[in-house]
Amino acid sequence: MKSGSNLEKVILSGQPAVTAELGPPMGADPHEVIKKAQLLRGFCDAANITDCQTAVVRMSSISAAVLALSEGLEPVTQMTCRDRNRIAMQADLLGAAALGLKNCLCLAGDHQKFSAAGKLKGHPGAKNVYDVDTVQLVGILKKMRDEGLQEGGDKLEAAPKFFIGASWTPMGDPIDFRPINLLKKVNAGADFIQTQGIYDIELFRSQMEKIHKMGLHERTAILGGIIVPKSAMMLKYMDSSVAGVSVPKKLIERMNKAKEAAGDDKKKAREFQEAEGIKLTVELIHQVLETPGVKGVHIQAIEWESAIEGIVKAAGLYPRPSV
């Protein structure tokens, strides 16, 4: 056992793992985190606590992760390369380990210009860091854990024992490089991988075949990403604007049908689409889990944490194993 985290134990047990996502609030109120943690607790093996996602200032991942942990939800701390240099990263991660956090997901992070896709002011004029990239950060965490050394070579008095994760965009451009991308993350030391949202299951499977041939599925635990769709509009937006996500037409049509069935009733239209979105999610979960080489799912219900219970139950993934 590398970290002894719940997520690691579930993966080792061979049962399909389930992770979810918790977005910290744009404020200092701990109850926001506690409320979301209570909605997710028991329905996933661990939940990612995002790190200023979409380049917007929110409560820090590590502090929100500690709040979640105290509510009985195992967190996956996120660490982006955008905001910290290797000194700050290592210092924060030593602290995170001391506070009882056991999983860490390494990310490049959205560029500071992103500002929630222009929906918020954000801080587009901020200076970014990018001292190290994701692959290098994974390597730093592994070196700290397995060799008890800092990146610069100094000895650590006590090594932080993280279960190390990285993200992967299997269907991003340039698509023939993406398997090499994963290979590098695995070679650097990624114990688990969470993928970008999958809707095009055929394309995902063809990428996974390559991963299979490379034997990477045996060296890391790949959790397929599922983004719960709320509306036809959201699916269309993701298809046209989110990098590495393509949504097959027939899924968009299904959501459109659900919307149209409500006629002019806007409230119903929302309810029908949400219900269809959950149905669609459950189907995707099954298709992803049936894909050879996949060890679990990472379900993102963005600002819709209350949907997770129903989804996990409907997918037959409840109760979560106690290991």
Place this chain on the structure above:
Amino acid sequence: MIVGSQKPIEEIWDMVKDSKKVLVFGCNTCIAVCHAGGDKEAETIAMMLRMRASQEGKNIEVKHFSVMRHCEPEYFVPVMEEVKKYDLVLSTACGVGVNFLSERIGDVPVYPGVNTSFYGGVPASGVFTELCGGCGDCVLHLTGGICPIVRCSKSLMNGPCGGTKDGKCEVSDEIDCAWYLIVERMKKLGTLDKLAEIQPPRNWSSSAHGGPRRIVVEHLQELEQKEDNKG
């Protein structure tokens, strides 16, 4: 070459409006190529400042002239006595020129007329693009000749982030994703498998992060000394 663009005339006016005798001092190398601060631009700025001064009823004498380079004494020393007659020099050289002159001109202030932006090329007439960040430890042999340090918005060293879409960077669809270009180029060169090698964390001390840099070419120094001895 070094690429920059002229500062807004309003900002320049604010810098010079309280002086009596202003020299707009052009530089005829890089910054002239990008039409920001050569002799022609210096002349135009001087003209605009004279117009503005007369509009505001201010009595300011504005002249212009230029030299080949502000960054080497051999070019500006011959005109130094002339330059020192002004009580403000608005240099339209790049930032290097402004710095260099400031330290050699005595108590005359040298202000910038140009925003110096990057080291770039000229892919089409009137278009300038950033191609090198002067990081001091070039890795172009590892990346098919395309710079990941300044041409990737996140300076990634091990491949693209998840934000690439249709060959463009997540920051703007007007920016080519450097890693898309690198992968395509290395495919063409038949060296894509080289990218599987992990590049370790960089030593940034050769870049601006290590403090101001200095390069001494010893044999040139020696040569100069020999020449001096002869004379």
